[in-house]
Amino acid sequence: MSRLTLSQLSAFMKLAETSSFRDAANELGVSQPALSRTIQHIETRVGVRLFDRDTRTVTLTPAGEKLRPLAARLLGDYETVFRELQEFVEGRQGLIRIAALPSVASALLPSAIQSFQTRFPGVRVEIWEDVGELVHNVVRDRAADFGIAPPPDLSSDLRYQELLKDTIGLVCREDDPLAAVAEHQWSVFGDHRFIAMSEETGMSAMVENGLAEAGVVVERLFNCSAATTAAALIKSGQGICALTRLTMAEIGSPALVWRPLVDPVVARSIGIVRHKARSLSPAAQAFVRELERQARIIRTGETPAAPALGLVHNA
Known part of the structure; x- marks a missing residue:
């Protein structure tokens, strides 16, 4: 038995739904002869008739009845997978792992996370709190997407973007x-x-x-x-x-x-520490932009409040 393509599965499901070549063809935006050829190709590939046809009705055969829920599941999984991918690419889904100094985690991150999760509620944030050198090591080992700390020593694998003094x-x-x-x-x-x-x-x-x-x-x-x-x-x-x-x-x-x-x-300079050889996810990029905004608030003399948030903290 040959495998069917997603477009063939969609054609099968539309005909099963409408029980009419004319209606199914109209909804799919193809001609009736083209849809008829597609159904014939599908039946040839699976090696069994899927529809019983007469001059007035189109009904599923037992093999068609068996295929229908399987096709629906495959098409549903396909839509789910690409919807999740789209949400990730748009920064609306994912996990951001941040390593930070305790003082920075307390003064800068809560307001940034609160503002960020208002716009991106599907993104989860994890925080590791440690001293500067250990923050650098966590980023270097790729256990965190980025760190917030003083500048690292001159290194071939880390880069630095200052946020504030x-x-x-x-x-x-x-x-x-x-x-x-x-x-x-x-x-x-x-x-x-x-x-x-x-x-x-x-x-x-x-x-x-x-x-x-x-x-x-x-x-x-x-x-x-x-x-x-x-x-x-x-x-x-x-x-x-x-x-x-x-x-x-x-x-x-x-x-x-x-x-x-x-x-x-x-x-001391405080900024974003990231791995040169690693790209940030879309969600992490959006979070860095929020950190830049919060840092501007602090630089103008308005230290953000630290609201209570349900975050995951890892020592």
């Missing part, structure tokens, strides 16, 4: 007199108890560079691995700290304030 600032309690000052010199840390971030964090190197360039010597206290720990210590009156703006947004505490540090201004 994440600036270091002073963090203190809202009732601290330092909160009334719009910006601070780095020397402020020489006169106050300084809560330090541990060397394993990316924050530590940025702060050390700022202190060194300003020529400020400080006594480092606690050496926190997590910004949330530093924030709790500040709130309990143990001292002040230097954190980036996005990290402050991650903490999200109304009891604390962030003030820029100047002379020098120290900032």
